[in-house]
Amino acid sequence: xxxxSQHNHHVILSEAASLELxxxxxYGGTVNLFWYxxxxxxxxxxxxxxxxxxxxxxxxKGFEAEFIKSKFSFNLRKxxxxxxxxxxxxxxxxxxxxxxxxxxxAGTRLFVKA
Amino acid sequence: DTEVTQxxxxxxxxxxxxxxxxxxxxxxxxxxxxxxxxxxxxxxxxFVYSYEKLSINESVPSRFSPECPNSSLLxxxxxxxxxxxxxxxxxASSQGGGAPxxxxxFGPGTRLTVL
Numbered sequence: 540x541x542x543x544s545q546h547n548h549h550v551i552l553s554e555a556a557s558l559e560l561x562x563x564x565x566y567g568g569t570v571n572l573f574w575y576x577x578x579x580x581x582x583x584x585x586x587x588x589x590x591x592x593x594x595x596x597x598x599x600k601g602f603e604a605e606f607i608k609s610k611f612s613f614n615l616r617k618x619x620x621x622x623x624x625x626x627x628x629x630x631x632x633x634x635x636x637x638x639x640x641x642x643x644x645a646g647t648r649l650f651v652k653a
Numbered sequence: 654d655t656e657v658t659q660x661x662x663x664x665x666x667x668x669x670x671x672x673x674x675x676x677x678x679x680x681x682x683x684x685x686x687x688x689x690x691x692x693x694x695x696x697x698x699x700f701v702y703s704y705e706k707l708s709i710n711e712s713v714p715s716r717f718s719p720e721c722p723n724s725s726l727l728x729x730x731x732x733x734x735x736x737x738x739x740x741x742x743x744x745a746s747s748q749g750g751g752a753p754x755x756x757x758x759f760g761p762g763t764r765l766t767v768l
Contacts, residue, residue, distance in 0.1 A: 540754070565726070571731075573756060575759075582743075582759045582760060582761040582762065583696070583743065583745075583759040584758075584759065585757075585758075586755045588756050604666075609680070624765055629695055629696075637704065638696060639684055639701045639708060639747070640709060641698065641711060641757065642698075643695035643696050644695060645694070646693075646695050648693075
């Protein structure tokens with residue numbers, strides 16, 4: 540069965556600090572990977588996605604993620620966070636077979652201190 | 654228009670009430686989804702419609718009844734809910750065909766409270 544594990548449930552950083560949020564998945568086939576973000580009071584929106592090609596994926600707002608197939612990982616990174624990055628971040632996995640089902644990780648709440 | 658709209662934003666209902674949640678998108682997407690999200694938890698898939706046909710039902714209790722009248726609209730009919738059904742109900746859509754790399758576009762949700 541598919542599963543997604545996010546290692547950090549709560550992260551507190553100061554502005555300009557670097558960010559790395561861990562995501563590991565379990566799935567026995569080809570996967571498509573997503574990071575979604577939920578800013579306070581706003582709806583879930585896509586940060587970035589990977590489905591093939593270059594394993595280093597760049598998304599909106601300076602975020603990037605690296606797919607490491609051998610480690611079943613898709614960690615999210617940002618070199619320098621801003622206060623406006625305070626949000627909840629969800630890693631999600633969709634198998635290449637099995638249609639529409641997307642499995643979300645438990646989420647990581649990031650708080651950036653100004 | 655890259656928006657998914659949901660109405661109402663908030664809903665309070667008694668356990669004997671019947672109510673409906675509505676979702677609309679005009680992006681030409683042919684897959685639409687209902688998720689349930691409890692506080693501090695990830696979204697949990699409830700239903701998926703593909704080309705207006707129910708594609709996935711994640712063993713959701715029958716007190717939740719989805720309906721897809723056309724490719725732009727998705728409803729969730731609620732009847733005889735329990736207090737534990739209180740949650741944020743999210744609607745999402747994605748391009749049709751089941752292409753796995755298609756991301757979902759989410760609405761703002763309906764916050765449901767069952768008394």
